[in-house]
Amino acid sequence: MTITVNVKTQKFASLLTKNESIMNLMLHACCAPCSAPILESLGKQGIKPVIFYYNPNIYPIAEYEKRRDEIVRYTQKLGIPFIEGDYNHDEWLAAVQGHENEPERGCRCLLCFKMRLLATAKAAAQHGCDTIASTLSSSRWKSLEQIDEAGNFAVANINNVSYLAKNWRKGGLQQRRNELIKENGFYNQLYCGCEYSMSRLEDKEN
Ligand code: SF4
Numbered sequence: 536m537t538i539t540v541n542v543k544t545q546k547f548a549s550l551l552t553k554n555e556s557i558m559n560l561m562l563h564a565c566c567a568p569c570s571a572p573i574l575e576s577l578g579k580q581g582i583k584p585v586i587f588y589y590n591p592n593i594y595p596i597a598e599y600e601k602r603r604d605e606i607v608r609y610t611q612k613l614g615i616p617f618i619e620g621d622y623n624h625d626e627w628l629a630a631v632q633g634h635e636n637e638p639e640r641g642c643r644c645l646l647c648f649k650m651r652l653l654a655t656a657k658a659a660a661q662h663g664c665d666t667i668a669s670t671l672s673s674s675r676w677k678s679l680e681q682i683d684e685a686g687n688f689a690v691a692n693i694n695n696v697s698y699l700a701k702n703w704r705k706g707g708l709q710q711r712r713n714e715l716i717k718e719n720g721f722y723n724q725l726y727c728g729c730e731y732s733m734s735r736l737e738d739k740e741n
Contacts, residue, residue, distance in 0.1 A: 560584040560699065561664035563655040565728070567605035567721045569670040572711040573703055574613060585664055586610050589620030589654045591627040592647050593728040599624075605722050618662065620654055627729075635731055640678045643731065648685030652698075656689040659696045666697050673703035673712070676727060 560577075562584040564570040570586070577584060588606060593599040599622055610617040630650050634643035648671065655667045667690065671682050679702060686698035716723050726732045 559664045560666045560668060561587050561655060561659040561662065563587050563589060563652060563667060563669040563671070564606055565590055565670050566602045566724060567609045568712055568716050568723050569673045570606055571609060571715040571719065571721070572708040573670055573673060574615065575711065575715070576708060583615060585616045585618060585662060587618050587620060587655050587658050589651055589658070590728060591621065591623045592651070594624060594730040596622065598724070601722055602724060609719060618658060620658065639676060639727060639732060640681070644677065645681045645685060647729070648682055649688050652685045652689035653692060656693040656696045660693050665695060666699050668699040668701055670703065672701055673708060675704060
């Protein structure tokens with residue numbers, strides 16, 4: 536697969552002086568625990584994104600709904616717009632076919648990120664947002680390089696939408712994540728999301 540990188544990447548720090556450029560941010564959200572410290576941090580900078588929950592990777596659907604309901608509850612509390620994408624798990628399975636046995640951070644994850652961020656870029660264009668970012672970039676389990684590659688791939692295919700590259704693991708956000716989980720009583724999942732990542736759950740149970 537040909538991958539286009541660094542096409543329209545914007546670094547977050549440079550945007551702080553251009554507040555108008557990030558007022559139309561669509562934030563792809565994977566779950567409430569990852570989203571909460573980012574939303575708090577953005578809010579302190581006067582940025583209110585639109586949340587896009589598009590995670591067809593999550594299996595089973597009960598787990599998808601549980602994670603979704605938590606972030607719906609939190610965005611309602613904050614008064615932040617929330618949009619839910621399709622739960623097309625069969626399409627997701629087709630997208631990663633042949634890579635089922637890859638480890639986390641392997642090429643299955645890159646395909647997974649590309650599917651989710653491409654849908655985010657399309658939704659951003661539909662809803663008048665000019666920038667996308669993802670809470671996936673807050674997880675220490677994931678490759679930041681893969682997420683940025685997927686973000687750049689996504690915006691390369693959609694006109695007038697830029698990708699905001701950000702390392703959400705820095706700046707005390709990890710510690711704040713743990714505090715906000717307790718403060719809000721968030722459900723905090725024990726595996727990444729797909730059926731192939733559930734072995735991490737089994738490891739914890741043994
Ligand atoms: S382990 Fe996580 S990132 Fe990787 S394919 Fe599964 S759901 Fe996607």
